[in-house]
Amino acid sequence: MKIFNYKEVDLKKAEEGSQNLYVRWLITKDMGAEHFAMRLFEMEIDGYSPKHKHPWEHEVFILQGTGVIYSQEQEKSFKSGDVIFIPANEEHQLRNTGKETVIFLCLIPFL
Amino acid sequence: MKIFNYKEVDLKKAEEGSQNLYVRWLITKDMGAEHFAMRLFEMEIDGYSPKHKHPWEHEVFILQGTGVIYSQEQEKSFKSGDVIFIPANEEHQLRNTGKETVIFLCLIPFL
Numbered sequence: 075m076k077i078f079n080y081k082e083v084d085l086k087k088a089e090e091g092s093q094n095l096y097v098r099w100l101i102t103k104d105m106g107a108e109h110f111a112m113r114l115f116e117m118e119i120d121g122y123s124p125k126h127k128h129p130w131e132h133e134v135f136i137l138q139g140t141g142v143i144y145s146q147e148q149e150k151s152f153k154s155g156d157v158i159f160i161p162a163n164e165e166h167q168l169r170n171t172g173k174e175t176v177i178f179l180c181l182i183p184f185l
Numbered sequence: 186m187k188i189f190n191y192k193e194v195d196l197k198k199a200e201e202g203s204q205n206l207y208v209r210w211l212i213t214k215d216m217g218a219e220h221f222a223m224r225l226f227e228m229e230i231d232g233y234s235p236k237h238k239h240p241w242e243h244e245v246f247i248l249q250g251t252g253v254i255y256s257q258e259q260e261k262s263f264k265s266g267d268v269i270f271i272p273a274n275e276e277h278q279l280r281n282t283g284k285e286t287v288i289f290l291c292l293i294p295f296l
Contacts, residue, residue: 075256145186
């Protein structure tokens, strides 16, 4: 077993195409996870993730903040306590539209 | 894409061997998830999960509350914001030792 607080994990700038977005890789292959990774994102005010798609799904839980998620032809608002499932190959983007940092978990499979 | 609040999902009594423990299956195969499931547990005061082991890992994020996790020869306290990785086939048990409901996410692979 491994146990630690999420704040102990390095916060790194997220991928190209994002703005004001940072990521902590909480549970990874290096730790012994065999099937999926847990990441925690911190999206500061005016931040957004890249608008993109890829052949793996996202399982998201919003821990703090408010924003909007765009996915194909839908645009929906989200808030703390919301759950989002984005299937593989579906274009998507999250945006912080609130006045505080959005914090969310986003888990992905190892393909 | 699917988006909903976790409280919209039915709260069911958790498995045998637990006490004061309830589960919401947030993201499942039925929803189209192909690799892993997201569940949210609510462990009321004096609650605990079964002491057991199984051939799949747990990826856990503590959303609220305080407690103790037992895993093989370790016993560690946990609190909100903590991350726990329990490898496959490792005996484990969570207990609420605080004065409020413990709420945590626990994700498991589809094997």
